[in-house]
Amino acid sequence: MILDLDIGNTLSKWRLKDADSSEIRSRGAVWTREEWKPGSDIPDLDVVEAVRISSVARQAVLEQTVELLQRQVRSVHVARSVPEALGVINGYEEPHRLGVDRWMGVLAGYQLAGGCCAVDCGSAITIDFVLPGGRHLGGYILPGLRLMKESLQLGTRNVAIDPDSEAEELLLPGQRTVEAVNHGIYLAAVSAVNRIYAEVCDREGVALPMLLTGGDARVVARGVHSPHAVWPDMVYGGLEACFPLTAAERAGRMSGAPRVPPPAGLEKIRAGLAFSLLL
Ligand SMILES: Nc1ncnc2c1ncn2[C@@H]1O[C@H](COP(=O)(O)OP(=O)(O)O)[C@@H](O)[C@H]1O
Ligand SMILES: CC(C)(COP(=O)(O)O)[C@@H](O)C(=O)NCCC(=O)O
Numbered sequence: 001m002i003l004d005l006d007i008g009n010t011l012s013k014w015r016l017k018d019a020d021s022s023e024i025r026s027r028g029a030v031w032t033r034e035e036w037k038p039g040s041d042i043p044d045l046d047v048v049e050a051v052r053i054s055s056v057a058r059q060a061v062l063e064q065t066v067e068l069l070q071r072q073v074r075s076v077h078v079a080r081s082v083p084e085a086l087g088v089i090n091g092y093e094e095p096h097r098l099g100v101d102r103w104m105g106v107l108a109g110y111q112l113a114g115g116c117c118a119v120d121c122g123s124a125i126t127i128d129f130v131l132p133g134g135r136h137l138g139g140y141i142l143p144g145l146r147l148m149k150e151s152l153q154l155g156t157r158n159v160a161i162d163p164d165s166e167a168e169e170l171l172l173p174g175q176r177t178v179e180a181v182n183h184g185i186y187l188a189a190v191s192a193v194n195r196i197y198a199e200v201c202d203r204e205g206v207a208l209p210m211l212l213t214g215g216d217a218r219v220v221a222r223g224v225h226s227p228h229a230v231w232p233d234m235v236y237g238g239l240e241a242c243f244p245l246t247a248a249e250r251a252g253r254m255s256g257a258p259r260v261p262p263p264a265g266l267e268k269i270r271a272g273l274a275f276s277l278l279l
């Protein structure tokens with residue numbers, strides 16, 4: 001079995017992948033914290049022959065996790081943000097400072113769709129762009145839905161947006177605090193994604209496919225106007241592409257990769273942008 005770990009600021013996600021069949025056998029998540037307890041938190045390491053890790057937690061947490069895993073597992077691969085990989089050139093001035101979850105998302109998106117816009121809706125919402133030739137432009141970071149809500153300190157932090165709510169409802173004026181907050185942060189997030197996507201496509205003169213991942217991807221996607229695909233395993237896809245271990249991975253196939261709809265035409269994106277600038 002292969003154990004894949006995606007350690008974010010809020011949740012540490014894991015999944016077990018069968019190295020022979022390439023099937024995902026189980027998955028889970030625990031709150032990100034200072035220490036891991038294999039057995040209760042993550043599956044029994046006896047069945048694990050390799051681990052792949054993407055972590056944006058503190059360096060010390062990663063080091064302890066790796067040390068613990070290395071006691072029981074033969075090969076432990078830790079992803080790093082590097083200046084260039086798999087045909088993508090990292091757009092950061094200091095490439096290693098780009099969050100490795102963003103780098104994994106960008107690499108997976110590029111493998112799947114070529115140039116793309118990769119959106120990760122987790123603790124933070126990150127919006128990254130890579131052009132069809134592989135040049136990563138850098139991106140945007142804004143607080144995620146939960147952080148925006150908590151920063152208001154209006155006692156609404158535990159009332160999450162129902163992921164099944166319709167976007168139209170979420171855009172209405174709230175008539176209670178919790179509604180006003182949820183609708184406000186939702187509109188802030190989807191407006192940013194829509195606007196940033198249109199601005200960058202306009203400036204670069206290319207309509208890019210869009211991919212979304214992260215704990216709030218499904219609900220944010222509802223408010224996104226452009227054609228897009230939600231790919232919950234996008235960060236894992238980057239791990240598969242960087243450290244291919246199964247036959248399917250070596251052939252370039254990433255688990256759970258969605259069908260990516262073609263983007264709207266550039267003229268349509270530009271018309272939408274011009275219209276929003278008039279309002
Ligand atoms: N069941 C859930 N438990 C915790 N957070 C959730 C859940 N469903 C959606 N979320 C949202 O997803 C975010 C965490 O998403 P995730 O992509 O795992 O973040 P990160 O990678 O930053 O840890 C939370 O901040 C919250 O807004
Ligand atoms: C921006 C992030 C905090 C997002 O983390 P997440 O929401 O996935 O937990 C993370 O990618 C990070 O720590 N990045 C380093 C700074 C940067 O990318 O510029």
Ligand SMILES: [K+]
Pocket residue numbers: 120121122123124125126214
């Ligand atoms: K994120």
